[in-house]
Amino acid sequence: MKLAIVQLEPVKGDIEKNITQHVSWIKKAAQQGADMVVFPELSLSGYEPELASSIATNQDDKRLDVIQALSNEYQVTVGAGLPTRDGDNLFISMIIFRPSQARITYSKQFLYPTETSVFTAANNPLALPFGAETVAPAICYELSNKEHHEMAAQNKATAYVASVLNAVSGVDADLEKLGDIAKQYQMTTMMANFIGTSGGYACAGKSSVWNKDGQLLAQLGTEEEGMIVFDTETKEANIVAENR
Known part of the structure; x- marks a missing residue:
């Protein structure tokens, strides 16, 4: 299996423009033979809690059909972030597009303290089987x-x-945590982060991949957009695209 993570700079609150960005990266991931590609938190809107209520949608939003079409065409699963609504509840969600299957909405179960006044914590544990591999998504906190x-x-x-x-002020602590998670549970760990500014935060980049022993295999820089692909068979992680 090949797992890809993308590091990008979002356009604040502009779902259509962000979809265009995603389309380009999904095609690049497919060219590398990726079976799944995952984008940063709320990647389709940017991390903008103050805009969440006005732009929240759901997995059936017709604007997302182009991503589903790419998933179907290239046989690649895509995880992309978006605020979603269920009645009066707002969620920080990852829409998971699967080839020729129904979409899944995975929503953040553990909220950062500053998020609790806007968003609702979900209760929807998820693990996605891919043959011999099983992928568990996590959203930030x-x-x-x-x-x-x-x-x-x-x-x-x-x-x-x-x-x-992940902001500049907190990224190094989270990088250490992810390395520890990999080692403790013998799970490959990966982190997809933004660059630029989102939600008033200076985003840190440093999207990374660790092997099951907690060793850092590959890491993007703090300013470039790019992608890392990890091959679960060869255990190699490669930076395959940069466009800044």
Whole structure:
């Protein structure tokens, strides 16, 4: 299996423009033979809590059909972030597009304290089987919660893929945590982060991949957009695209 993570700079609150960005990266991931590609937290809108209520949607939004079409065409699973709504509840979600299958909405179960006044915590543990591999998605602050790692391990996850907004001030601590998660649970770990500014945060980049021993295999820089692809058979992680 090949797992890809993308590091990009979002356009604040502009779902259509961000979809265009995603389309380009999905095609690049497909060219590398990726079976799954994951984008940063709220990648389709940017991390903008103050805009969440006005732009929240759901997995059936027709604007997302182009991503589903690419998933079908290239046989690649895509995880892309978006605020979603269920009645009065707003969620930080990852829409998972699967080839010729129904979409899945995975929503953040462990909220950062500043998010609780806007968003609702979900209760929807998820692990995605890919033959011999099982991928557990995580959304940002979840990687700081042992209960979340434990759920992934109980679901026999072989890869833990964190979709984040990580600021310059906090990234190094989270990089250390992800290396520790990999080693403790013998799971490949991956982190997809933004660059630029989102939600008023200076985003840190440094999207990374660790092997099951907690060794850092590949890391993007702090300013470039790019992608890393990890091959679960060869255990190699390669930076395959940069466009800045």
